[in-house]
Amino acid sequence: MTEAAGHVAAGETLLAGERISLRFGGVTALNDVSFDIRRGEIRAIIGPNGAGKTSMLNVINGFYHPQRGAIRFHGENLARMNPGFAARSGIARTFQNVALFRGMTTLDNLMAGRALKMKRGLFWQLLRHGPALDEEIAHRRVVEDIIDFLEIEAIRRVPVGRLPYGLQKRVELGRALAMEPELLLLDEPMTGMNLEEKEDMCRFILEVNSQFGTTIALIEHDMGVVMDLSSRVVVLDYGRKIADDVPDAVKQDPAVIAAYLGVAG
Amino acid sequence: MHFLYLVFIDPFVQMGMAPDLLAQTLWEGLVSGVLYALIALGFVLIYKASGVFNFAQGIMVVFAALTLVGLYAAGVPALLALALTVAVMFVLAVAIERLVLRPLVNRPDIILFMATFGLTYVLVGMGELVFGGDTKQMIAKQLYLPSGAIDLAMLGGRVTLQKLDIAAAIIASVMVAALAVVFQYTRIGRALRAVADSHRAALSVGISLNQIWVIVWFAAGIVALATGIMWGARSEVSFALEVVALKALPVLILGGFTSIPGAIVGGLIVGLSEKLFELYWGPLMGGGTEAWFAYVVALIVLLFRPHGLFGEVIIERI
Numbered sequence: 136m137t138e139a140a141g142h143v144a145a146g147e148t149l150l151a152g153e154r155i156s157l158r159f160g161g162v163t164a165l166n167d168v169s170f171d172i173r174r175g176e177i178r179a180i181i182g183p184n185g186a187g188k189t190s191m192l193n194v195i196n197g198f199y200h201p202q203r204g205a206i207r208f209h210g211e212n213l214a215r216m217n218p219g220f221a222a223r224s225g226i227a228r229t230f231q232n233v234a235l236f237r238g239m240t241t242l243d244n245l246m247a248g249r250a251l252k253m254k255r256g257l258f259w260q261l262l263r264h265g266p267a268l269d270e271e272i273a274h275r276r277v278v279e280d281i282i283d284f285l286e287i288e289a290i291r292r293v294p295v296g297r298l299p300y301g302l303q304k305r306v307e308l309g310r311a312l313a314m315e316p317e318l319l320l321l322d323e324p325m326t327g328m329n330l331e332e333k334e335d336m337c338r339f340i341l342e343v344n345s346q347f348g349t350t351i352a353l354i355e356h357d358m359g360v361v362m363d364l365s366s367r368v369v370v371l372d373y374g375r376k377i378a379d380d381v382p383d384a385v386k387q388d389p390a391v392i393a394a395y396l397g398v399a400g
Numbered sequence: 401m402h403f404l405y406l407v408f409i410d411p412f413v414q415m416g417m418a419p420d421l422l423a424q425t426l427w428e429g430l431v432s433g434v435l436y437a438l439i440a441l442g443f444v445l446i447y448k449a450s451g452v453f454n455f456a457q458g459i460m461v462v463f464a465a466l467t468l469v470g471l472y473a474a475g476v477p478a479l480l481a482l483a484l485t486v487a488v489m490f491v492l493a494v495a496i497e498r499l500v501l502r503p504l505v506n507r508p509d510i511i512l513f514m515a516t517f518g519l520t521y522v523l524v525g526m527g528e529l530v531f532g533g534d535t536k537q538m539i540a541k542q543l544y545l546p547s548g549a550i551d552l553a554m555l556g557g558r559v560t561l562q563k564l565d566i567a568a569a570i571i572a573s574v575m576v577a578a579l580a581v582v583f584q585y586t587r588i589g590r591a592l593r594a595v596a597d598s599h600r601a602a603l604s605v606g607i608s609l610n611q612i613w614v615i616v617w618f619a620a621g622i623v624a625l626a627t628g629i630m631w632g633a634r635s636e637v638s639f640a641l642e643v644v645a646l647k648a649l650p651v652l653i654l655g656g657f658t659s660i661p662g663a664i665v666g667g668l669i670v671g672l673s674e675k676l677f678e679l680y681w682g683p684l685m686g687g688g689t690e691a692w693f694a695y696v697v698a699l700i701v702l703l704f705r706p707h708g709l710f711g712e713v714i715i716e717r718i
Contacts, residue, residue: 196604222606234601236594247594251606253587314605 146174148207149318149350150195155204157190157374164190165201166374172318177344178352179365179382183394186371188354189231192320195352196221196228222251227316229307231323231354237296241287241306244295245278248313281312285339301332308339319343321353325360333360340364362386370394411680420557425675431565433671434572435630439644440651440663441579442623447657448596449616450501452512456519458645460621463523464489465628465637469539470531478542489621497613505609524639533639538632540564545633568630575626579619580660592616596658650698656708665709670694 151171157164165187172178180188193199195206197216206213208224227248236244253270282288285305290298295306304324311319324340325333337360343349355361361368362382370378370385372394378385385391415422439461446454467488471481500515541547546563583589594602595612603609628637631644651670655662674693682689701708 198600198603218603219606219608222604228604230600230604234598234604236597236601238597239590239593243590243593247590247602247607248605250587250591250594310601310605 146176148172149174149209151207152191152194153205153207155191155194155201155206157187157194157199157201163374164199165194165371167204168371168374168376169204170369170376170379172350172352173367174350175344175348176350176366177340177364178350179361179368180352180354180371181356181358181361181368182371185373187374188371189322190374191371192228192322192352192354196226196320222314225314225317226320227311227314227318228320229304229311229322229324231326233300233303233307235295235303235307235310238294240292240294241282241298241309242278242291244306244310245281245313246274248310249274249278251314277315278313281309284312284342285309286335301328304328304336305339308336312343315347316349319349319351321351321355323354323356325355325357333357337364406684407681414680418557419555420559421679423555424559425679426672427559427561428565429672429675430668431569431671432675433668434569434576435627435667436647436651436671437576437664437667438572438623438627438630439648440655440667441576441660442620442627443648443652444655444657444660444663445579445616445620445623449592449612450512450595451509452516453657454620455513455516456523457620457624457648458642459520459523459527460489460492460624461628461631461645462637462639462641463492463527464621464625465538465632465641466527466531466536468625468629469536469632469637472539472542473536478539481539482543485625486622489625490618493614493617493621496617497610501613502610527639535636535638538629538637540629540633543629545629564633568634571626572630575623576660576664579623580664583660588615647694650694652708653698654701654708656710659708659710662708662710670697673697 148171151169153169155165155168168187168191170191180191182188190199194201195216197218197220200215206216208216213220236247239247253274282291285308287302287305287309290302290306295303298306304327308321308324311321321340325336328336340351340353341364344351353364355364365382368378368380368382368385369376370388370391372390377390377394378388380388439457442457442460443454446452446457464485468481468485471484472478476484496519500519501512504512504515545567548563550561550563550566552559552561581589583592591602591607591612592615594605594607595609599609602612627645628641631641635641647670651663651666653666654669655664655666674690674697677693678687678690
């Protein structure tokens with residue numbers, strides 16, 4: 136178990152991207168990028184707008200298929216991921232601009248996160264009896280624990296489309312946690328939040344990492360947050376990796392400073 | 401003055417004078433309403449899960465009925481023919497998912513809509529090629545659907561209930577209720593609703609879009625088959641049945657494209673109102689109002705509730 140801000144994470148490589156290139160027509164979103172995520176760490180991905188951060192997450196969970204390069208996950212080489220396989224192998228994610236099931240309640244959104252873990256057939260489900268009911272209750276218990284953990288008891292029965300943005304982000308994190316992931320990908324978990332909400336979200340991320348040992352990769356623009364949370368930071372600029380180190384070293388890196396402040400080389 | 405009397409007072413006087421006729425009309429309206437609801441459900445299922453308005457739903461009704469009748473004509477026993485038709489609808493669902501939906505995933509909705517147009521013509525062609533274009537009789541008797549009528553002496557007169565209509569109403573109600581329950585209370589229903597709300601979020605939690613689409617199109621196929629049997633038994637099996645499915649359009653406008661309860665209520669409103677209007681107000685304009693009255697109702701609803709009675713209000717950020 137890594138200590139909350141105990142920067143360097145021990146642990147072997149959980150997932151690695153090797154020399155990944157991704158193009159959309161003439162636009163190169165990722166150019167020969169290699170990186171790794173180690174078991175148990177909080178890995179931050181930063182960079183200016185359009186640097187390819189979200190593309191990288193999309194490659195990891197299989198929404199995008201890179202033209203070149205490979206992904207190694209659990210020591211297995213995969214030419215390409217696909218979202219179904221990623222979900223089955225324990226990769227959960229949230230989205231930059233929140234992708235929830237808007238018409239469903241908080242509870243149903245989290246229960247949907249259990250989709251892969253529920254096995255009983257339609258027949259038993261319809262009876263709402265016997266094994267299917269036991270199963271529903273067991274999963275409901277897990278989901279209720281997550282609801283308690285994220286302090287969203289009050290909005291259990293509210294259709295999520297009606298919730299304010301900050302709470303929607305929290306529900307989305309809850310749905311990802313309901314998958315009991317080994318690797319959690321967070322795409323800008325704090326955008327559009329006020330200071331208090333940000334502090335809550337930081338606390339949740341650290342607790343998920345320390346209590347459940349979940350490996351986390353996150354994209355974030357708030358430098359303070361990144362420096363506090365993460366054990367290692369990878370910096371992208373125009374689809375290239377320009378730095379990859381512990382936060383303190385990244386902060387001093389001239390290439391990173393140039394990319395952020397636009398200082399001529 | 402006399403005209404106002406004919407429009408606003410006389411019909412109600414007639415209703416009061418002959419309650420048995422009113423009951424008869426209400427019953428008939430109810431039966432066609434339940435069947436409309438069933439057709440509309442086929443549309444709602446597919447619309448919710450894939451955001452596609454399935455123009456081919458009407459022809460799926462005809463195709464299912466033709467397959468059933470055609471298999472029986474080829475010497476297959478009736479119940480086996482029914483089972484085989486269900487199998488054909490499943491194969492059709494898988495084929496549509498593989499050949500139409502999967503290659504077009506993430507394309508604009510209008511492209512998928514056009515694809516269902518194409519599907520319509522493929523099914524019309526296939527139906528005519530295999531089973532011929534002539535009118536056929538539904539094998540109602542062989543499927544143990546009852547015939548004949550029950551006469552009830554009530555309200556100072558007689559009300560006639562066709563046994564077939566009773567069976568149709570029961571079967572349709574059971575199917576509608578079953579679909580509503582599956583959608584609302586099971587894991588698969590939850591997955592269906594999840595896919596309806598957001599494709600990429602559903603993918604990210606490991607729900608398989610392909611599997612859901614097959615389930616939804618198969619369910620729509622079964623609904624089409626049931627509709628084809630009922631309407632076919634009440635009239636006949638021909639390509640003209642497709643027009644009946646068009647009646648689902650006002651039902652959907654009334655109920656909202658995304659709502660299962662909406663489809664049910666909308667179906668009943670359309671069925672009841674068009675029968676009542678035809679009997680009591682139809683003579684004022686020379687009859688034949690059943691063909692268009694539903695659309696007028698839909699138009700009025702559109703004026704006041706653009707999202708239908710039960711549809712989701714879609715708020716877009718600008």
